[in-house]
Structures are given as structure tokens and as C-alpha cells.
Amino acid sequence: MTVQPQSPSASTPVPVAGHGHIQPMTVFYDDLDAMGLVHNCRYAVILERALSEFWTGRGFSNKNGASNPDSFLVVAExxxxxxxxxxxxxxxxxxxxxxxxxxxxxVYAFRFVSADGATVHAEGRRVHIRMDPATLRPTSWTPPARAVLEELLLPG
Structure with a gap:
């Protein structure tokens, strides 16, 4: 199956940050393929960095092991x-x-957009499951993490 890129003018309009969060990121030279484009697998890495910066800025970190029980999670999709x-x-x-x-x-939804917001480069979803580190079974979010997740929740 071949995916045809859309022209910037055909991209879905980028909503204002009335919902969710917009995290400015930097594409580095080593994120590029031989054609000078972001390599397909690097989108997952850049998304991981964006989510990590967001959560770390709110006191949830994996530095020196999980500093918060909600940091122990898996990506299910x-x-x-x-x-x-x-x-x-x-x-x-x-x-x-x-x-x-x-x-x-x-269940996160995400978009990669140009810095000026005019072009949608990619969009998708990512599912997180919070895990109990002792049993490796799903466990409930703590109230502090749930509060942050609810801030990101799409209205309606």
C-alpha cells in the first residue's frame, strides 16, 4: 500500500491549543533519512520525547527509576x-x-504540525496502560496523574 503525502494546503487545520497540549520539539540531523526527511520510525521517538517533557514538567519522571508510580506504564498500541x-x-x-x-x-491522539501550525505532517494514536511494578498487571491511575490526564481530555 502506498501512502501519498498531502500538500500543506490540503492538511487538516490545526486547532488552537483549546484542548490538549502543543509541545514544541526539535528535529535533529540524526532523525533524518538519506533523503533529508524525518525517518518514519523517528516520529515515535519524537512523540515519546514530547510526552516525556510534558509529564516531567508536571513532576512525573523516570530519572533514577520511577519517581512516581504512574510513570510505570506500557504502550499497548x-x-x-x-x-x-x-x-x-x-x-x-x-x-x-x-x-x-x-x-x-x-488513549492519546496526536498530530505532528509545522512550527507555524499550517501543515499537519502526521497524526495517530497511542494507548498507555498503567502497570503495577510488582505484578506487571494493569492498575488504576493515582489521583494526581488522573488530574493531569483529565486536563488533556478532549471535551465531550
Missing amino acids: FSIKYKFPVRGAGPVSVHFWVERLGDTSA
């Missing part, structure tokens, strides 16, 4: 649709929000 290539190193924004919040899970 990751999907992405590529819309228009990111060319070269430089700024890009990752807009993410929570589409659905369960007792032990959170």
Missing part, C-alpha cells in the same frame, strides 16, 4: 498516518490530547 514529510532539521510541534481515559488506560 501505536498507530500513525503520514500526511506530509517533515523536511530537514529544525522546529516541529507535537499536539496531543487524551481521547479516552479509563481506570488503567489512556
Whole structure:
């Protein structure tokens, strides 16, 4: 199956940060493929960095082991649709929000957008499951993490 990139003018309009969070990120030279485009696998890495920066800024960190029990989670699903290539190193924004919040899970939706917000480069979803470190079984979010996740929750 071949995916045809959309032109920037055909991209879905980027919503203002009225929901979710927009995390400015940097594409580095080593994120690029031989054609000077962000390599497909690097989108997952950049998304991981964006989510990590967001959560670390709110006191949830994995530095020196999990400093918070909600930091112990697994990614149960990751999907992405590529819309228009990111060319070269430089700024890009990752807009993410929570589409659905369960007792032990959170379903994120995300978009990679140009720094000016005019182009959607990729969009997708990622499912997190909070795990108990002792049993490796799903366990409920703590109230502090649930509060942050609810801030990201898509209205309605």
C-alpha cells in the first residue's frame, strides 16, 4: 500500500491549543533519512520525547527509576498516518490530547504540525496502560496523574 503525502494546503487545520497540549520539539540531523526527511520510525521517538517533557514538567519522571508510580506504564498500541514529510532539521510541534481515559488506560491522539501550525505532517494514536511494578498487571491511575490526564481530555 502506498501512502501519498498531502500538500500543506490540503492538511487538516490545526486547532488552537483549546484542548490538549502543543509541545514544541526539535528535529535533529540524526532523525533524518538519506533523503533529508524525518525517518518514519523517528516520529515515535519524537512523540515519546514530547510526552516525556510534558509529564516531567508536571513532576512525573523516570530519572533514577520511577519517581512516581504512574510513570510505570506500557504502550499497548501505536498507530500513525503520514500526511506530509517533515523536511530537514529544525522546529516541529507535537499536539496531543487524551481521547479516552479509563481506570488503567489512556488513549492519546496526536498530530505532528509545522512550527507555524499550517501543515499537519502526521497524526495517530497511542494507548498507555498503567502497570503495577510488582505484578506487571494493569492498575488504576493515582489521583494526581488522573488530574493531569483529565486536563488533556478532549471535551465531550
